[in-house]
Amino acid sequence: MIEKMPIGGGHIHMSPEEIDEWYDRIKSEHEMFLSKYGVKLPARNSAEALWLVFLRKHLGKAVHKDTISSFVHTVRVDFGKDQQVRHLAEKGWYVLNKGEKIPNSEDLVVSGYHVLFSMESPKPTFIFKSLKRAGRIGARNFEELKAVYDFRCATCGSKENCPNFLEPDKKTTLQRGHMNPHKSLTSENTIPQCQVCNGIYLDDYVFDEKGRVKAVASVRPVLRSEREVQEEIKKKLQELSG
Ligand SMILES: [Zn+2]
Numbered sequence: 001m002i003e004k005m006p007i008g009g010g011h012i013h014m015s016p017e018e019i020d021e022w023y024d025r026i027k028s029e030h031e032m033f034l035s036k037y038g039v040k041l042p043a044r045n046s047a048e049a050l051w052l053v054f055l056r057k058h059l060g061k062a063v064h065k066d067t068i069s070s071f072v073h074t075v076r077v078d079f080g081k082d083q084q085v086r087h088l089a090e091k092g093w094y095v096l097n098k099g100e101k102i103p104n105s106e107d108l109v110v111s112g113y114h115v116l117f118s119m120e121s122p123k124p125t126f127i128f129k130s131l132k133r134a135g136r137i138g139a140r141n142f143e144e145l146k147a148v149y150d151f152r153c154a155t156c157g158s159k160e161n162c163p164n165f166l167e168p169d170k171k172t173t174l175q176r177g178h179m180n181p182h183k184s185l186t187s188e189n190t191i192p193q194c195q196v197c198n199g200i201y202l203d204d205y206v207f208d209e210k211g212r213v214k215a216v217a218s219v220r221p222v223l224r225s226e227r228e229v230q231e232e233i234k235k236k237l238q239e240l241s242g
Pocket of ligand 1 (some may be wrong): 045153154155158193196198
């Protein structure tokens with residue numbers, strides 16, 4: 001079970017020095033882990049910064065919004081009693097709000113509480129949004145590349161862990177597909193493909209970033225083609241080499 005901080009009590013008070021120390025810590029963690037995703041650091045002593053200070057001090061614990069509001073009020077009497085802490089999540093901070101599952105546990109966050117789960121990663125939904133903005137170049141590993149593609153096969157659109165569009169009795173697994181099978185499987189040359197597409201196309205085709213066939217990568221599709229097409233290809237190649 002996740003620890004719940006009491007709503008009232010001495011922990012609501014923090015000295016200005018302590019607040020500054022926590023803010024500095026948040027600032028360096030933000031620089032190291034979060035700014036590259038486009039998470040913005042709120043200005044020192046702003047309401048948002050104070051929410052983060054309190055949540056950071058009690059990282060991984062459930063803190064009631066009234067506790068945070070009371071804390072903010074001790075620092076800045078001009079700030080209201082009803083602080084909207086849940087908005088931190090939309091801005092990318094890994095804050096879990098009401099009804100959200102706490103990773104690696106079965107617990108859900110109960111109404112009125114917030115949990116700052118990690119400083120080393122933005123909120124996963126925010127990562128996916130920022131990856132979608134950045135596109136393929138933003139992805140640093142296969143998981144993130146899959147996120148760019150909304151966890152779908154680039155070629156047929158089947159969604160990971162859901163029934164496959166081409167073979168509905170199978171659950172879709174996404175594999176690293178070559179865009180160009182003659183080149184090594186670097187991230188620039190990878191698209192997520194379902195096990196069915198990856199199997200059908202073998203190493204016979206070159207794909208574009210959207211998973212569409214762009215060229216042949218072996219003679220096999222030509223040999224399977226109709227006689228007329230083969231003749232046409234032969235003629236065209238002779239023209240080109242002649
Ligand atoms: Zn597919």
